[in-house]
Amino acid sequence: MGLVETGPLEKCPPTLASHFPHGSDPFPHIRAARLRNFDDIYLRADLNYRLHWAARQARFDGSTFPFPEAYIQARRHAIDWIVGVPHDWDDMPLDT
Numbered sequence: 001m002g003l004v005e006t007g008p009l010e011k012c013p014p015t016l017a018s019h020f021p022h023g024s025d026p027f028p029h030i031r032a033a034r035l036r037n038f039d040d041i042y043l044r045a046d047l048n049y050r051l052h053w054a055a056r057q058a059r060f061d062g063s064t065f066p067f068p069e070a071y072i073q074a075r076r077h078a079i080d081w082i083v084g085v086p087h088d089w090d091d092m093p094l095d096t
Contacts, residue, residue: 003016003019004016008044008047008048008051009051009067038083041082044079045076045082045083048072048075048076048079048080049076049096051067051072051076052069052072052073052076053096055068055069055072056069076094077092080092080094
């Protein structure tokens with residue numbers, strides 16, 4: 001929606017919720033949202049897949065990774081669903 005920009009290894013800022021309407025008409029916010037083009041979303045999906053693989057491999061190797069695997073997995077789950085991986089939300093495969 002263009003509310004905030006975060007890098008692939010950044011947490012969402014704690015102020016993210018303040019960008020959403022509270023008790024007001026949400027339609028101005030919806031109209032102001034900008035869609036990302038599919039290529040950008042697909043590249044982010046690919047990056048999240050590779051980050052998930054790297055985080056999982058680090059766990060298997062007993063080494064550290066700079067970002068929690070659970071966060072990467074949650075982002076991957078969402079973006080794979082957005083790009084149209086042909087599975088229901090609850091059945092989304094997250095293998096690497």
